Every structure is written in C-alpha cells, then in structure tokens.
Amino acid sequence: MRSAMSRSLFQAARSCQRSSMTTKMVYPISSQRSYSTTPSTQGPHHIQTRMPPVKPEQKSAPRFREFDLADRVYAVTGGGRGLGLAMAEALLEAGAKVYCLDRLETPHPDFLAAKEHAENEYGSTLEYYKIDVRDDAEVNATFAEIAGRHKRLDGMIAAAGINHLQSALEHSQVALNEVMQINYNGVFNSATAAARQMFNYQQKGSILLIASMSGVIANKGMTSPVYNSSKAAVMQLGRSLAMEWGRHGIRVNNLCPGHIVTPMVEQVFQQNPAARAVWEAENMLGRLAYPEEFRGAALFALSDASSFMTGSSLLIDGGHTAW
Template structure:
C-alpha cells in the first residue's frame, strides 16, 4: 500500500506572485542601468556605425618602433651591450653574431682568418644602415693567449664595459684513435679546450674589472655527451666533453661576480664545410638525418634564438647548464 507524502505547512514557503514579479522587474532595471546597456543611450546598428577607422599612421609607426626595443619582450633586448664572438668570421659564429646585432648589441668577431667570409661585409653594412649598431672584426688566434687578452681588454676599455661572449672557435679532425698522433691531439685540445678557456678568462677579467657581470656561452657539441655512430673523432669528442665540464666549473667560480656561463650543444649542422664532407661521403647526409627524432639535419639559423636567449636577461637565472639543440639525437 502506497502512503501519500504529506508536506507539513511549516516546511513549505510560498512566494506570492506579485513579489516575484517585483524581483524580476528590479533585476531588469538594474541591468538596464549599466553603461554597457543604457536605456538612455541605445546601441546603434552596425550599418549606422560606418566602416571601422584604420589606425592613424602615428600609432602604426609607434607600434612598429616597439619591435626590438624594451617595450616588447624587454628581457631579450641587447641594446648597448658589447658582445664578443670568437670564431665569428663565418659559419655558426657569424650567424649567431647576426642575431645579436638584430637584438641591438654591438658585436666584435674574433677569428684567426686574415679576412672574414664574403658574407661579413654585407652584415656589417646591415648593422650600420638598418640596425643602428656595429659589427667589428679582430684577427686573433685563440692559442695566442697574450694577444687575445690584450685585444679583449682594449675592446672593453673603449666602451667601458663588456657584457657577453660566445666562444665558437674550434677545429675538427676525423682520424681513428689508433692512428692519432700526440701532435694532432694536442693541437685539438689547445684550440678546442685551452683556447676556449683563455677566451672565457679574458672576457671574465673585463667583466670583473667593470663590475657589471655578464654572460658567457661556450659552443660545445652533442658529441661531448655521446659517441657519434660512424664518426671517428675521438679527440674532438673528448674536447667538447671538456668544454661542457669547463663551463660548469667557470659558472661555479664566477657566479659571485654576476657572470653566468653556459654551453650550447648543437647537433649536426649543414655548413659549407659539412656540405664539402658530404661530397666525399654522400651516405652520411642520409644516415645522419635518421639518427635524430626529427629526421633531418639542422641549419645555422636554427641556433640564432639560443644565442640571444643565453646572452640576454631572458636566461638571468641560468648558469652551469648545457643547452642541447640536436633534434633529439642524444635523447634516444
């Protein structure tokens, strides 16, 4: 037998129809009183508004002028910074120098070549005529530590500061370990480790001298973390492993002066020298591409952003780190 449910009178609250209508009316009045829906200023139809007015030329010019200045992503801005790039006469070093110039820095390329590459004068003209900054060249072999230190000191004295360094100078030699000579090994280490060390030291001395800190980036390689399959370069790979460890130690010692030290470890890059290598070993172009997760080789332009990032305040809390840009090669 179903028992009907009875609601006790004291548990039921009835709202009079008149009062509910009043609440509804007062809510509508409150909504209508808002500025976004005012009964005294009705909205116009779209056709009554006319076509949208284009921004004035002054505003458009102002917006464009913000690009590359402290008004947009100011932490990436390098305006008025003085930055050195060793190995900057060509290849990866010159490509990264271009990015630093576009971010506003004044750049000094250091290299052992009597004359930089044919692209260098073009970039100099772009820096002066389009970017409002400057690109300079100083010939120096990083193995000549005395002259290197003096050149860096002269540059810093001229500007009263030194803010950054990319140490990209390095050499490569492909020789089986059983055939390597002590002379060849020592030459590799002298350029790729000692030369990098002395370049970083020369820059750090000026940063300490002027007391403004700075950022130092050493170009290492994914070959400093793995043995490249099929690439017989025991001394080169060892030297790049040494660069990674060197950066950690310099970061530890120089952090007290506000100097950050990091490394970039590129993967295989298609440069002019590598293109010539492919002519001798055409199979490598295909094999190397299959050894990373993206299935292709990199271009020098793909390391531009990393240079600006590490030398700017965008990486202000980053030191003693290795930034791998290798298409996932070392992450298998």
C-alpha cells in the same frame, strides 16, 4: 491585483540589483593599481620588479624586453663565418655592439655580407678582429681593447673550433694538440679573458660556450675521438666556471648543437660522403640543422631572458640523442 503587480516589480528590481553587483565583482577596477619600476635589488641587474602599466597615450608597450640588448657589448670567437657569425648577427639585431673574432687573415665574404646587412638594415656595424684563441696574451689584449672602448663588456660566445677525422690508433700528436688547443684551450682563454674585463668594469652578464652533442655521444659516421673529447671537456668547463663566477653576477652556459651544415661539416662529407645520409637517418627531423636555427638560443642565453640559468647545457640536436 495591485499587490501582485507590486511584488513583481519588487522582484524585478532585486534581480537587476543582483546583476549589477555581480558585474562589479567580476570586473574590478584595476587601472589605478600602482606598479614599481625600481630595479630589483634581489633579481637580475636589468630586470624591473614589475611591468609598468601602459599609459593611455602609448600605442604599445615594449615587448619581450628581456631580450633587449641595447647598449650592451659582446664578443664572438669563431664569428668570422658559420655558426658564430649567425649568432653574432642575432645579438646585433637585438641592439648589441658585437665584435667577431677569428683567425682568418681577412674577413670571410659571409662576414662582409653580414656587415653590409647590419649597416643597411640596422644602422649598426659588425667589427672584425683577427686573433688566435690559442695565444692567451693576444686574446687578453683583444678583450681588453674591446672593453676599454666601451668601458664595459656584457659577455661573449666562444664558438671557435675545429674538427679532425682520424681513428684513435692513427691519430697524430700534432692533430691532437691542435684540436685540443683550439677547442679547449682556446675556449678557456676566451672565457677567462672576457671574465677579467667583466670583473674589471664590474659588469654582470653571460658567457656561452659552444660545445656539441658530440660531448655526450659517439657520432655514427664520424670517427673523431679527440674532437668528441674536447667538447665533453668544454661542457665540464662551463659548469666549473659557472660555479666560480655565479655569485659575481656572471652566468656561464653551454650550447650543444647537433649536426649543422657548416664549412667544417662539409669537410666531413668530402672525406666520408656517406656520413650525411647516416646523420639524417639518425635525426628525428630527418635532416641537418642550419646555423640560423641557433640564433634564438644564443639570444636567449646572452640576454636577461635566461637570468636564472647558469651551469646548464642546452642540447639542441633535432632529437638525435633522444632515441
């Protein structure tokens, strides 16, 4: 009987030992593992090789630091209102210094409201410059002034653009030249002016060109052959600039939005009231977009979160082109 009891105690002890060994294998001690916080020589200029461990005294670690734009400097053409202004606000909220460039003589009320919001909520400011993106000399001088103030320029968004509704056979040469000079020449002037300053200060970064889904489709309910062609040209320009500047650390991408409720689109509805119903019916979400819905895309494209993306086109159209 004593022998049976001894065997029982021995088996129980072995079972506890196995359980203890298994626990140690499942939960290894890893708090002593070391992490390098030296900037990577292979990857993007702002990204560290590994996330540093959280120290016991810290309440929380930085979250999504790839989206942090603190101390960076950006310019946004067409930033006086609408889509450009919405994206400029996103960059500012992420910590960047942002300059809105537009051809309006005085800032639009929407810009003034955004400026006040920036000052009250973030202790920062939005700056406004009046420029005509068709004027190459003026654009280069403006970008040089902005970069000179901070000794850096981290990138830009080229959002200045216009539309003109007219059939191809009736399209005037005056309107054709204006659309192409703003939508294409202006984007080219702005992107190259930004790149010159980025090269000058040896600053890597990102440039985002605002194209459109109109660059890949012919829009139902909108007769605008020159506008559509200009946006297709912008998409090709983005790919070409990405090829030229990628090895120098400057990324270039296109954003291709669907129909957005902006002052320019409201003008379309004034000329063709039936267009809105057509566009909503053609959209998988059954509605049009708002400028604020592209804030995240702009922040993604301008930040280190998109560090391996260049020469790409982000098509964000509510499924309009996916039927």
